Amino acid sequence: MAQSTSDFFDSANTFYNTYIKDGLVDYKAIQTNPDDLNNLLQLAKELNISKDDEKVYQAFWINAYNLQVIQGIVAHYPVNSPLDINGFFDKTARAIGGKQITLNDIENKLLRGNFPNEARFHFVLVCAGLGCPPIINTAYTPGNLEMLLQKQTEAALNNPSFIRVKGKRVQLSQIFEWYKEDFIRDGKSEIDFVNQFRQSPLDTSAKVGYYTYDWTLNDIK
Numbered sequence: 001m002a003q004s005t006s007d008f009f010d011s012a013n014t015f016y017n018t019y020i021k022d023g024l025v026d027y028k029a030i031q032t033n034p035d036d037l038n039n040l041l042q043l044a045k046e047l048n049i050s051k052d053d054e055k056v057y058q059a060f061w062i063n064a065y066n067l068q069v070i071q072g073i074v075a076h077y078p079v080n081s082p083l084d085i086n087g088f089f090d091k092t093a094r095a096i097g098g099k100q101i102t103l104n105d106i107e108n109k110l111l112r113g114n115f116p117n118e119a120r121f122h123f124v125l126v127c128a129g130l131g132c133p134p135i136i137n138t139a140y141t142p143g144n145l146e147m148l149l150q151k152q153t154e155a156a157l158n159n160p161s162f163i164r165v166k167g168k169r170v171q172l173s174q175i176f177e178w179y180k181e182d183f184i185r186d187g188k189s190e191i192d193f194v195n196q197f198r199q200s201p202l203d204t205s206a207k208v209g210y211y212t213y214d215w216t217l218n219d220i221k
Contacts (some may be wrong), residue, residue: 005056005183011040013139023134025070027077037071039126040207041096048098051114055142056113062124062140064096065106069128071101073217081215089127103127112182119182119193120149122175123156130212131173133162150197157197166217170206174213 017038019026029159030037044067049060072196073079082088098133111121126135133156140148156162164171176183176190183193190208195201 004043005049005060008040008043009059009063009141011043011143011180015040015067015135016135018141019070020137021220022137023136024218025073025128025135026221027070027073027217028220030070031074031077034074037067037074041067042073044097045095046098053142054115055145058111058118058121059140059142059145060097061106061110062121062145065103066135066139068094068096068103068106069126073128079217081217083215085186086090112179114141116182117185118149119179119185120153122179122182123153124149126200126218128218129213129215130218132218135218140197154197159195163194163198163202164211165202165206168206169209170202171209171211174210176208177210 018036019030044060044064047060049057051057059220069082071094072085072092073082076085079085089103091102093102107121107125111118115121123133124140126132133152136148136152138144138148162173170191172190172194180190183190189204191202191206192206195204
């Protein structure tokens with residue numbers, strides 16, 4: 001099992017490195033040559049990852065989510081947005097990790113549900129829309145998980161397109177609206193959460209709003 005898990009992480013890393021560039025996915029190339037993705041998902045389908053090793057579990061399911069998003073897009077490509085595919089997140093159950101599971105249940109039950117204090121998941125799970133933090137061309141592994149969770153969260157929360165500051169107003173991604181409970185634990189505000197990762201802290205008295213999420217496909221044109 002350990003060898004199979006290691007093979008999965010290695011194969012995922014090769015796949016991402018081949019088909020992802022600058023936060024965008026080459027869906028057309030994957031559709032033209034589907035064997036790399038199909039073989040990787042076949043490997044992932046057979047794995048049954050225990051929660052006992054949290055880093056292995058979290059890394060596996062982050063990759064599982066991102067890969068299943070890619071596979072779902074490729075199956076309907078060309079498409080302008082994941083929202084154009086009926087039931088993409090909440091209805092279509094996919095075989096992975098010894099389960100038949102939807103994307104929403106990977107996110108909300110396996111990751112957020114089991115690790116409710118880990119809000120950084122929101123900056124590494126990529127839903128195929130340009131409004132998401134960008135996907136990276138590296139697999140999440142037990143060895144790099146903490147580093148990449150921190151790096152990707154810092155990258156998103158210091159990006160002026162993602163956190164939009166105008167004087168005393170701060171516009172946050174709708175991720176903060178949809179999952180507000182994750183960002184205001186222990187009496188913190190959303191700005192308190194963001195400031196943990198900011199090089200230039202936001203004014204804690206700023207008025208917070210949310211800009212409209214961009215569901216346009218994160219496709220290499």
